[in-house]
Amino acid sequence: MxxxxxxxxxxxxxxxxxxxxxxxxxxxxxxxxxxxxxxxxxxxxxxxxxxxSKAEAISARHLDRGRQIAAALRARPADESLWEAITHVAVSHAGPDDQRPDPEWTAGVRLMTSEPSVQGEFMKASAAAESELAVAIAERIGADAERDMYPGLVAAAVGAATQVAIQHWLRSDPPVPLTPLLRDALDQIAAGLPQPPTG
Amino acid sequence: MxxxxxxxxxxxxxxxxxxxxxxxxxxxxxxxxxxxxxxxxxxxxxxxxxxxSKAEAISARHLDRGRQIAAALRARPADESLWEAITHVAVSHAGPDDQRPDPEWTAGVRLMTSEPSVQGEFMKASAAAESELAVAIAERIGADAERDMYPGLVAAAVGAATQVAIQHWLRSDPPVPLTPLLRDALDQIAAGLPQPPTG
DNA sequence: GATGAAAATTGCTGGTCACGCAATATTGCC
DNA sequence: GGCAATATTGCGTGACCAGCAATTTTCATC
Incomplete structure (x- = not known):
């Protein structure tokens, strides 16, 4: 560069x-x-x-993170199953696995999701990242993202899982680490949603 | 009233x-x-x-539609399975089933999804609708949307399916009706995404 | 109907923003 | 060291959004 x-x-x-x-x-x-x-x-x-806009500036880091996920997916070994690869990549980018999430990061995420004038840009960033993820997925499985909905669906589902996991993570009191939540969410989607988790 | x-x-x-x-x-x-x-x-x-904002005004109709879906879910017979009910409600609100989608509606959707300054509000509207849908889902299955991710996940997944279906619908040339796309997307999610659709 | 309280509409205004344009400064290449 | 490309900056404009206070409209009650 x-x-x-x-x-x-x-x-x-x-x-x-x-x-x-x-x-x-x-x-x-x-x-x-x-x-x-x-x-x-x-x-x-x-x-x-x-x-x-201010909102776009604030959301820029989120966008970068999302892009990194798409890039990371491309770097996963080819013999790994798609879903394995995705889970690994998504979880490993969800921040540290320990009990104490970085308070600055938490505050930033809370800002992006709670301030109305930022929410929109935040979601746009997510969507852009999902879009790139969809392309990466299509490449990996040899599909055409233009014609086939599957790559887009997987990408959007990952986004949805992330979104819901973050939401619950922000709500959690006492605070819990994000990664288990995200893994759980992805597993539920993988299992097929019509069946509520046993419990 | x-x-x-x-x-x-x-x-x-x-x-x-x-x-x-x-x-x-x-x-x-x-x-x-x-x-x-x-x-x-x-x-x-x-x-x-x-x-x-202008963007919010434009997105208002979309928000209303989303709210109607949540309301419609509550009105479904209780003996219907959750996913059946959701599929029915979502599909039946996706516009007419015939080959000729209302061009005005098409133009409106295209506006909301293509104009950057509206996209954000459009997504906020979707999110708000999903949030209400999650509550309705939680009620229906007797879960606590605060504590359990499942209702939120289902709602977000429906949103994701809708989003992807709309995207492909807007791209389709020659134009195809939206409802089959949406039904397909929902089915794929229901089946569990790790398995690409047989084809 | 008339009346009064509640609520909606309106005009005004101040602060901020986002961008086009043209001038200036900086960078990187030869 | 000089030149072309590119980035930064200042200025000006048009628009937006919300707070406030005044005015008009609505509705419930008499």
């Missing part, structure tokens, strides 16, 4: 990070685009060259 | 409808809030009492 692109990438990251941090600290409506730009040392106009 | 609420409901519908119609005709950026308000014969300020 050229120096030029590297620097662009860095400013982008810095802006996104600053947006999240400030919004978590003060609440989103107490953060002006101007503040975020100042934090990074860049003009407000430049902020808008990178992101078309 | 009192006359008061009825009138509010009517203006709300009128605003939403006008927003969609104008945006489809001219393109969203050529429609001002002022225009929508004028179309309905109401002040621009009043528009914002009903909706906090």
């Amino acid at each position: 050229g120096l030029r692109e590297r620097k662009k990438w860095e400013t982008r990251q810095a802006l996104s990070w600053a947006a999240v941090r400030l919004a978590v600290e003060r609440g989103l409506n107490n953060v002006l685009v101007e503040d975020i730009a100042a934090e990074v040392g860049v003009s407000p106009r430049t902020f808008n060259n990178y992101f078309s | 009192g006359l008061r609420e009825r009138k509010k409901w009517e203006t709300r519908q009128a605003l939403s409808w006008a927003a969609v119609r104008l945006a489809v005709e001219r393109g969203l950026n050529n429609v001002l809030v002022e225009d929508i308000a004028a179309e309905v014969g109401v002040s621009p300020r009043t528009f914002n009492n009903y909706f906090s």
